[in-house]
Amino acid sequence: MDRTITIGTRGSDLALWQANFVKAELAKINVNTKLKIIKTQGDNILNLRLDKLEGKGFFTKELEEQLLDGSIDLAVHSHKDLPTKNPEGLIIAAVSDREDPSEIIIILKDCVDATKKLSVKHNGTVGTSSNRRQSQLHAIRPDLEFENLRGNVPTRIQKLRDEKYDAIIMAKAGVSRLNIDLSEFYVEEIEPTAEMVPSPAQGVLAIQIRENDNDLFEILQHINNKEVAEQIGVERKVLNLFDGGCHMPLGCYCEKDEEGIFHTWTTKSLDQDEFPDRLYYTSNTTEGLAEKILAKFDISNRKIPKSIFISRELSEYSYFRKALEKHQIKIEDRSLIRTVPTIHKLDSYILKQIDWIFFSSKNGIEYFFKLEPLLPKDVKFGVVGRGSEDSLKNLGKSVSFVGESSDTAEVAKEFAEIANGKTVLFPMAKDSLKSIQKELSVETKIIELVIYETILEENVAQSFSDVLVFTSPSNVEAYFEENLLEPGQQVVSIGKSTGQKFDEMGVKYILPASPDEIGLAEVVFGIDVL
Template identity: 55%
Template sequence: MQRTIIIGTRGSELALWQANHVKDELAAVGVEAEIRIIKTQGDSFINLTFSKLVGKGFFTKELEDELLAGSIDLAVHSHKDLPTEQPPGLVIAAVSQREEPFEVLLIHPDGVDITRQFSLRERAIVGSSSARRRSQLLAYRPDIELSDIRGNVPTRVQKLRDGEYDAILLAKAGLKRLQVDLSGLHVEELAPQEIVPAAAQGVLALQIREEDTELAKILEKIHHPEVKDTIRVEREVLHLFEGGCRMPIGAYCVKENGEYLVWVSRAGNDDDYPVRYHTRAYDTEGLARRIVDKYLKKEKAIKSVFITREVSEDSYFYRALSKQGLEITGSSMIRTFPVITTFSSSILKRVDWIFFSSRNAVDYFFRLKPLIPKKTKIGVMGRGSESELRENGREPAFVGTSADTARVAREFSREAAGTTVLFPAAKDSLRAIQRELGNDIRIIDLPIYETVANEDADASGADVLIFTSPSNVEAYLGPYLIDAHQKVIAIGKSTGQKLEEFGVSNYLVPYSPDEVGLAEIVFELV
């Protein structure tokens, strides 16, 4: 007689969805299962925040006790809720496919302000009890107020609708699995490169007794080894930091073209400024240890940073590097001025998209007071351009998040296939995006500003030089040289190509062409 697997789960709507999902997957491979609900410590203290709950595994311990006692055969957990060490006698026999590990900012209509980052109004009250989410969101938006929130996913969404918060921050996985009604709410999806998720977020862990080799063999049929491969790095980082699910630590690993890309965010507490790190490797052996050692390193290899743009002390870049005790200076090596003061808005009726490759392009274009049709979509090269666009009252339909212009062009080509795109840009622009677009996209170039070298700008003796555009490279390396001790960063590949024209080949490029990406890559050098 075939064995019926007893699945243990919490009784929340999301936990039951997860258990039923596993039950259905087992049924698909010819294995019967039934579900048993078990109440956990985390379910018993619904009015306490996570920081008030003592110990680890308060959503999992009772399930594990029942598993060890033999009253259930299989416990289904959100993998991110599990302690990094398994109790003696238990193992994770399989993991699920990974749901997108995005965070989602749900905003009440009264809390929306599209001119601000994440469309969140100034001094908004945001509900979240996750120390990791709180520390990272405050780093972007120090003006907002974070407020604790408890309850299951539908309960939290209802609290938002009732006006208890201006916004709440939740995992996309839970919202998608429960198909929560989000009508009437403004939705901002935050990619793992913006808000680094919890280790193993979006993954289900299937836990069994170590001795149950029969069930282990069955679960191999629904196991996803490629997911286990990447989340192992994330959970090892968490383990080496001795952090549980309540610690303000985010870790995300993804494999692209045979290479492991890892992002980590770590803060001392949920009010502390997080230090972010991004690295890549072709082998995971020792990778987590190298990441943690970077954080624990006492001696700094660099002390000063110069960037070829003005730097505000309120900016993410300045605050992130100041947190590490670095001296930051910034000055543009170029001056810009308009080359046109008006243009016929009739051209805008012929285009489907407008694409901006820089903040300057956005600034000079909107100085022309264009009448943009509602149907026209806007794309931007990075988050810096997005910020400038929002200040002008528009939201982008596409944001490039890679410093690789060819990659951004490929992604944009999929969005803009078969359309006409207007490119407001600098006179004599390198046209890095345009050159990579598909043949089915019609391109209209619109030179709107020009750059010239700033004759008053001086060379810098800083340990690190960051170049933010090809024109800044040209203006700096025309009259000046880079000293042998100086490290060089190019904000993107087109800027790097300009460095190579001047004989500079030893430079670094961040993953994303924005302040966050630049802060991450500076930490690589610290």
């Protein structure tokens, strides 16, 4: 191409990084470019929350106007800032690779409480201008206070440094792209499938051009990531169908696995103070996927469960309990097992030589620390599930590995990558399945410590709830020793190890994305009563 392409961009450090990234990508295919900095409404109004600004596209409108009048040829946007519909005459010609879409919570070091979820001190003040973030944070930490946070990435971090907040939350992508040193703070990452579902298209750049600029469109296909475009297309379609803008408390994240299955997490609430609904949905295709997700959130037109049985006792603060009670779903929570310790003293010599301690359950954590172990200072902890992570955090322990998949084989492979060749202690139940140990290499020293035994309750009463949720293989054994499924009852298994019991029985079951209360809430919300 002989002509020099004018790239329009906002003037913030992050926007300039993004524009220069596209400039460099185009230079690789011998396209000449120059930058033009344009101020937007969002740059000029810094004293209001994002949801108080009128209209949509307040970070993009001025760039789009200059595209339409020919002042620039190409605009680079953070895709999540774009309205779901392009102005007439404009199109998104290409999208970038996806930067990590996780959120990070950045905390002043004297405001850290390692016993709390996300490590912010009790009643801490968190800076954010996002209703989506506030809604999801408030659901897991109702004690937190929220204050408006505006400005570019360095400005926001400086406001934290000036102690205007105890913590702030923002997209990891912006910090990563600017290579900002956060060593003076405590930083915790929230993965996109965990407590914080990101904004649709978070971490992706959108390259916008005039619809009739065919030559430029063809050139941009050389830097277009079609796979990312397909996945964020689902996220953006969900946003469009909900008629949402930047202020809507909606998160959506879609990823494609190696088998070609699309996994989508969606969270939505009416406002930043309402407990959000979360949905996990899988599909072999993106065709019609957004529409199916939308239909699941329209609970007025489908039959959701009226009652749920779960094989564990829930506290009044339980995420799962709050998610169900929001929709007046009756909860029958009772454990069908009890546990007893098998040892009352630890061999101190064993503890001196370990590098890792891996827990597969909260019971293992409870019984192990009742023994008051004297541990090496540099010992690391690994767990299955965020529930076990919370149990360790409540004891003031930092967790180095969290297996978040409901498939223990996947968790085992992930743990093996970092623990092979080390000495790993497994405090466990008698007759444990030893799923994690099976994936460790022969060079890894495995120490198995049976510290408790599970005893099945007898004469377990039948449940007539619409959905039965089982949280361990032992609970499955105890229940079906005396009972059968009622017609129409549906079964949820917290993980594949528990699900193996149903496989043996020939019973169909639903598997959550993660073996914890958020994962269970996601799948139960999506169940239609037969």
